[in-house]
Amino acid sequence: SSLRVNVVKSTGETELCFPQLFNTSCKKHTRPHMETMLMYIVLSSVSLLTVSLNLLVIISISHFRQLHTPTNLLLLSLAVADFLIGLFVIPIQILLTEPCWFLGDLVCVLFYFLPCFTLLASILNMVLISVDRYVAICDPLRYPITITQKRVQIFVLLCWIYAVFYSFMILYDNLKQPGRYNSCYGECVVNINGAVDMVLFFILPITAIIILYMRVFVVAVSQARAMRSHIAAVTLQRSVTVTAKKSELKAARTLGVLVAVFLMCYCPFYCVTLSGYDIMIGSSSTVFVLFLDYFNSCLNPVIYAFFYPWFKKSVKLIVTLEILQPNSCEANVL
Incomplete structure (x- = not known):
């Protein structure tokens, strides 16, 4: 079983x-022409928005000392992956929607290497975030x-090293002999073992995420019920503990939304790859399916903005250039 990815050719x-x-x-x-213009405008806008929003997350967590927590470090790593997707992967997708490939066989393979390792890094960061929330709750x-x-x-660090290593191994045949799967000049074809890719890239990480979050939500619901039933009988010291637990539950809920999206x-x-259908990069339907993958990188900072007060405060300080002030x-920002 193999996944064949190529720039589509018209027979008509x-x-x-x-x-x-x-x-x-x-x-x-x-x-x-209108369809092409719409595709370019949408992809370019999402690319710019993804880069801008994730850059705000990266600056916020990196700059403000209060945000240097283990959970936020995982969010920072995820934001870096999303930033790279907006900066490089979506523009690459725009190039791949062109009717013909003129940049050569080696560049073709390298163009698939970057999306492969950045998207895998995002997935692995999601797994790490799920583990973090599982232990916290x-x-x-x-x-x-x-x-x-x-x-x-x-x-x-291991997550990023694995993402690069895996991407290299799954594209090894293509890197060893670029263009070996092309049927004609002007085509960009990459052949990937679909079964291995499906299991390692999607099924195992997603299964781990779902199992961990099912456990987290079961425990979170029981804790919420316990807090509501005993809220009237807590002391001042216990109320601080309750507040801390509420904070953890809110973080779990936020990251749960992140994973659901x-x-x-x-x-x-x-679902398309499971059907055994050849993915033709360049066809409008496939561009839409891949657009959803990339759009996730744009949505993550939006979720932070709605659920994390620290992100709103940080953005305000960044936009008003107050971060340039001493200390x-x-x-x-909490």
């Missing part, structure tokens, strides 16, 4: 990508000992 048009190579040139695929007493800043840094954006692409990193 006589115009060739390379007229001088009449027998071996691909036929040029054409689409209506289900084993809160051991959380400060188990989830330390140093351990999170190590796991984030992630699943809704990524599932259509893998601004010590500002209270």
Whole structure:
């Protein structure tokens, strides 16, 4: 089983990508001008928005010392992956919607390497976030000992190394002999083992995320009920504990929304690959399915803005340039 990814060729048009190579040139695929313009405008706008919003997240968490927590470090890693998707992957997608490929076989493979490792890094960061919330909610007493800043840094580094290594291995045949799967000149074809990709890239990470969050929500609901039933009988000291638990539950709910949106954006692409259909990069339907994948990177900071007060405060300080003031990193944004 293999996943064949290529720039689609039209069989109904006589115009060739390379007229001088009449027998071996691909036929040029054409689409209506309005459809092409709409596609470029939408993808360019999402790219700009994704870069801008995730840059705000990166600056916020990196600059303000109060936000240097293990959970926020995972959010920072996710924002970096989303930032790269907006900066490089979506513009690459715009290039791949062109009717013919003129940049050569090696560049073609490299163009698929970057989306592969950035999207995998996003998925792996989601898994790490789920583990973080699982320990915070289900084993809160051991959380400060188990989830330390140093351990999170190590796991984030391993996450990125694995994403690069996996992407290299799954594209190894294509890198060893670029263009080996092209049927004509002007085509950009990458062949991937679909079964391996489906299991390692999607099924295992998503299964882990769902199982962890099911457990988190069961525990969160029971804790919420316990707090409501005993809220009138708590002491001042206990009320502080209750407030802390509420904060953890809110964080779990926020990250649960994050994961739910992630699943809704990524599932259509893998439903198509499960059907065994050849993914033709360039066709309007496939551009839409891939657009959902990339749009998730734009939605994550929007979710932060709605659910995290610290993000709103940080953005205000960044936009008003107050972060340029001395000791601004010590500002209270919580």
